[in-house]
Amino acid sequence: MNYTGQYNEVSTLTHELGHTMHSYYSNKTQPFATADYATFVAEVASTFNEVLLNDMMQKKLKDDDMRLSLLMSMLDGFKGTLFRQTQFAEFELAIHEAAEKGTPLTGKVLTQMYGDITRKYYGHDKGVCTVEDNVAVEWAAIPHFYMNFYVYQYSTSFVASQALAAKVLDGDKEAKKRYIEFISSGGSDYxxxxxxxxxxxxxxxxxxxxxxxxxxxxxxxxxTILDKQK
Known part of the structure; x- marks a missing residue:
């Protein structure tokens, strides 16, 4: 990866090192046949690392503007991973359901489906966010939709890592031990x-x-920070 010391690059490196740790411990602990882990848990270690990094930075930073920037970045991560990937998964499910009913999957049909789901998620009809018409064709540029039910696993991994990290950050030593055992388990179980x-x-x-x-x-x-800055 390109690395110039910017925070987003530090975060990316931390994320990728989570994958490294998962693979290292699994390959070290498991026999070849069960060393590879399932996609369902593939993003757990990476996003777990991000939670630890963000927690450390929040404790170290004293400047409110820097803290605000980091907090907004963290919030964007929740939007992009938890909500957006779930939105993608709903669209993917709708595609398959339409195909099973014999509905031709034309560009017009997919654009209509994607637009309707996106507007629902962003509260377009309730005036929460405005979803422009051109957003409806975004589906065409997302390669994951050409695979079989992949995107939901980003959300499930994110949710799992948040729960695991919360236990570790609370000081539960057994949680830390269980986590190391988890990233050492590869594909040895479901x-x-x-x-x-x-x-x-x-x-x-x-x-x-x-x-x-x-x-x-x-x-x-x-x-809290914004209230202080008024």
């Missing part, structure tokens, strides 16, 4: 089971609830 062993039950609402709690905490911090 992803849901590996995450359960790590302390996160993806069949419950807890991971999502913790993620929304973290997001709300970021927005509270932003509002």
């Amino acid at each position: 992803p849901i089971e590996l995450l359960k062993k790590a302390g996160v039950d993806m069949t419950s609402s807890e991971p999502f609830d913790k993620t929304i709690e973290a997001m709300n905490g970021i927005m509270d911090e932003i509002e």
Whole structure:
């Protein structure tokens, strides 16, 4: 990667080193047949690292403008990964459901579907955000839609990592131990089971609830800084 010491590059490097750690520990611990991990958990270690980096930076930074910039970047990460990828997944599901009904998947049909879903997610009809008409053709430039149900796994990994990181940052030493065991597990079990062993039950609402709690905490911090600057 290009690296000039900018914060977004530090964050990217931290993210990619999460993948490195996951692969290193899995290859070191597991036999060849189970060393590779499933896509469902592929983004857990990377986004886990980002949470730790952001927490460290928030504690170190004293300048409110710098803290505000970082907090806004973190909030954008929630929007881009949790909400946007879920939006993508809903569109992807709609594509497959239309195909199963025999609906021709023309560019016009896909544009209409994508536009409707995007407007719903951004609150267009309620006046929350304005979604311009040209956004409806965005689907054509997203390569993940040409794969089989890939994008939702960004959201699930993000939610899982938020829950795992929250336990570690709370000082739970067992959580840290379980996390190392998780990134050492490769594909030795089903992803849901590996995450359960790590302390996160993806069949419950807890991971999502913790993620929304973290997001709300970021927005509270932003509002506190903005109130001080009025």
